Amino acid sequence: MVGKRWGAALAAVVVAASGLIATSGSAGADVLGLGGSCPAAVVIPARGSGDPVASQQYGNSRSDGYEGPLLSTLLAATYRDDPSIASIPVVTTGPGYRAVSVPEGTANRSFGISIASGVAAVIARYDAVSAAGGFGCRPKAVLVGYSQGAAVVRAAAIALAPRRVVSAVMLFGDPRQRPSAPGVVGAGSTGSGVWRDEGVALASGVSTVGIETYYQLPGLQRWALCHDRDPLCDFGPDADFAGDPHKTYLQPDQLFVPAAGQAPTSQTELQVAVATLRGFIAGATRR
Incomplete structure (x- = not known):
């Protein structure tokens, strides 16, 4: 029953968002300075629960800040001193994704509705970039999500799968993490996401229906970092x-740990994450 209610909420929000694309999608893309061109790829980040918003510059595009501070750190380091990806725009979910705070989501059991709004926002912003690029514009998408945003981009990858436009997904603190799943790294790589627990999922207003679908998507590059004892991904x-x-x-100063039980490497998490994201972007532009 909960799964059906969540699915209905997702469908309703997606329909509502699709109505906004025609009126505001192209304008949103123009604000990012796309100027009618069709980029080879687009990076779409989704912030964590209640994350603050602050506009940032990445390469040739300026975001509206809805990526949140963690992903801003990643994106700034990724685009810094790398002119080869400067033309690949960063297009956030915008305000359409509610990203409810933990207190609000817990009190109102509204995480599921918030995630649904994020999925709709990802699709709407992708469609806006495609529309701004003109007929036949289908850039590859690299999706990046932190915490609640990880649940958003996982679900968005599933929703966009029939179009075959999502090239890679990068996650941090994924609340739906499957232990030791393909692409899962970090000291908490054997951990299970908090929303894999039926009781917690029910209390949060989210569904576990189709939770394995993400790992079954063909041709998708995956990378997910989980810290040891992180209550979201190592519940x-x-x-x-x-x-x-x-x-x-x-x-x-956070060193990268390849997997649970392994020693830290000499590289920091940020260095590894930047190299991984640059590789995902480069791979997307070649597809």
């Missing part, structure tokens, strides 16, 4: 429910 009795492991992704 269990030993999780740090103060949430500290969930708040320290890409910190300057």
Whole structure:
């Protein structure tokens, strides 16, 4: 029953968002300076629960800030001193994705509706870029999500799968993580996402229906970083429910751990994440 209600909410929000594309989609793309050109690829980030908004410059495009601070750190480092990707726009979800805060989402069991709004926003912004690029414009999409935003871009990749436009997905603190799934890295790589627990999912207003579909999508490059004891992606009795492991992704001194039980490397998480994202963007432009 919960799955059906969540599915209905998703459908309703997607329909509502599709009505906005015709009126505001092209204008949104023009604000990013696309100027009617069709980019080879587009990067679409989705922020975490309640993340603040601040506009940023990435290559030749300026975002509206709805990527949030963590993904802003990643994107700024990725685009810095790399002219080869300067023309690949970063197009956020915009305000259409609610990204409800943890207190609000918990109190109102509204995470499912918020995620649905994010999926609709990802699709709407992708369609806006395509429309601005003219007839036949179908750029490859690289989706990046943190926390609740990870759930958003996972679901968006599934929704866009019939179009075959999503090239890669990058996740941080994924609340739907499958233990040791393809592309899962970090000291918490064997952890299970909090929204894989039926009771927690029910209390949060989200559904576990089709949760494995993401891992079955063909031709999709996946990378997901999970910290040890992160209560979102490494949920269990030993999780740090103060949430500290969930708040320290890409910190300057945070060394990269390839997998649970392995020693840290000499590279930082940010260095590895930047190299991975640059590779995903380069791969998308070649497809």
